[in-house]
Amino acid sequence: MGRPIKILIVEDEMVIAANISLQLTTLGYEVTGIVPRGEEAILQIKQNQPDIVLLDICLKGDIDGIETAQIMQNDYDIPIIYLTANADEDNFNRAKTTNxxxxxxxPFKKLDLQRAIELTALKVQTDTHFKDEKLSPFILSDCIFVRHHEKMVKVDIKDILYIEAERNYCRIYSKGKEYLLVITLKDIDEKLPNQHFIRVHRSFIVNLSQIDEVATSHIVIAKKAIPLSKTLKEELLKRLQTI
Known part of the structure; x- marks a missing residue:
């Protein structure tokens, strides 16, 4: 049996927060904390990252719940469930942007809270299972098979423009499509065919045949400016001379 789902409660009405905490604990979830302000929520997430954040939209303090979610999403991909007594159109439209x-x-019924948490927890567990599979891309000399929508799809190496790091993931940009892979840029760099690809920055690998321009501090591929590290520039220029 896996660990319990961890939930942070961000609610400035402490009686409501305490009742929610009791209900969640009874249902077998782990409450990582109860905080009344957005600023405290950001600090709490840094110290003990939850799986789900239960977030009141109308918080007292310098930032409301929606702004808290926006700041949090700059660094973390944590599912949010909003609590609100004020479901007006403006707040709803602002909140929608944080997905x-x-x-x-x-006021909500206990069953409403329980079902919302269960559906979100199910999605979290499904996503975690998918991430933990660590299904690496299958790399051949002329193509890569990558996981995409529960299938392995073929991506021709000649069509790959560049690959960008996204924390413990990396995103392949090919002609007309993108693929998010559960692999670090360092790991995929070790697997890619050396004759086609080169690391040009800590966050970027490029396909040598797709480079349109090389400037002082960046490369251009398909109108995208990609930063070029000083330490890696010399190797890139050597490789381009030998093509």
Whole structure:
């Protein structure tokens, strides 16, 4: 059996927060904390990252719940469930931009909260299972097979423009399509055929045949400016001379 789903409660009405905490604990979830302000929520997430954040939209303090979610999403991909007593159109439209998993209107029934948490937890567990599979791309001399929508799809090496790091993932940009892979840039760099690809920056690998321009501090591929590290520039120029 896996560890319990961890939930952070961000709610400035402490009686409501305490009731939610009790209900979640009874259902077998782990409450990582109860905080009344967005600023405290950001600090709490840094210290003990939860799997789900239960977030009141109308928080007291310098930032409201939606702004808290926006700041949090700069660094973390954590599902959000909003609590709100004020479901007006403006707040709803602002909140939608943070892609919440659910909205719960206050006052809410225990069953509404339970179902929203269960559906979100199920999605978290499914995503975690998918991430933990660590299904590496299958790399051949002329193509890569990558996981995409539960299938392995073929991506021709000649069509790959560049690959960008996204924390523990990397994103392949090919002609007309993108693929997010559960692999670090360092790991995929070790697997890619050396004659086609080169690391040009800590966050970028490029396909040598797709380079349109090499400037002082960047490369251009398909109108995208890609930063070029000083330490890697010399190797790139050597490689281009030998093509």
């Amino acid at each position: 919440p998993y659910a909205f719960i209107s206050k």
